[in-house]
Amino acid sequence: MSFQNLKVATKDIDVVLRSTRELELTRKALLSLGYFVPCIRGAYAKMNTSAILENSDGFRWDLFVQVVCNGLQLSESMAKRSIELFSLEKISVYMLAPEDIFVFKSVTSRDRDREDMYTLFTRGLDFDIIRDEILWQNEQDRSFAWIAFFFDGLEEFADRYKISHPVIGELHDLAYQDMLAQMLIERLKGGNKTYEELSQDMDSRDGKKVLESLVKKGIIKQLAESQFSLNDFS
Structure with missing residues (x-):
């Protein structure tokens, strides 16, 4: 956000790398510059970073390999929307589009990320891109209710800043x-169920x-008129 002139300064930088090889090279470079591995507590501990390094001034690098917060992927669409920041002989650095920064910040629990979401919102966002991206993310991992997880952060942001938007x-x-889909899937993990058992509460x-919808997608199969089970790949 600082590189896009949306913040005057920042206390850390979030970097998503494409491979463990890139992670190791970045980690070694930072250690050679005097960075060290800090003690991690609170919201940071829940982000599932691949590595965190900090310097004596308290500036922090949060490093991820392809996946952020245990499941949000750096998609090809995100990569295509990203903007080249600089390119050297052996390294190219890109910054995410504002819409994708908004998506990433919605799945964290850090207070300042809600402030950043508001800054991004006031500058203008294409919510069609945000919706399509989170739908894609959701389809990649049916073991987790990604849209619900994303919406928790969005709802917290909207309530805090009294935001109203059709999306x-x-x-x-x-x-x-x-x-509801995740609840049905979880209930079927215990074995076949009737519709009445599945739809309780x-x-x-x-x-x-x-x-x-889950039957149509092939995630759940109907065994009899009112008996259902998970497909083997679920």
Whole structure:
């Protein structure tokens, strides 16, 4: 965000690398410059970084390999939208597009990331890109309710800054469906279930709609008129 003139200064830099080889080279370079591995607590400990290095001034590098916060991937679409910051003989550095920074910051629990989301929002964002990216992320890993996880951060941001936007309502509905889908999948991990067993504590219409969607996608299969199971690959 500092490189895009959205912040005057920053206390850290988040870097997503494409391979463990790149991680090791970056780590060695930072150690040679006097950086060290700090003691990590709180929100930082939940980010599942591949490495964290800090210098004596307290400036920190958070390094990730391809995946951030245990599941959010650096997608090809993100890579294509990224903007070249600089290119040298042996290294090229790109900064994410504002929409993708917004997505990444929505899945962290650091207070200042909500402030950054607000800064990005006030500068203008293409929420179609944000919605499409989070939908793609969700389809890559059906073992986790990614839309619901993303929406938690978005809702916290919207409530804090009294933000209203049509896409927020749309993503709320998608997050609700995603949460129901994950509940159905989790219940089937214990064995085959009837529709009544699966939809317990759910609105019957919503539960049926989500179940039909999961069957259509091949994630769940219907064994009999009212018996369901997970497909082997789920």
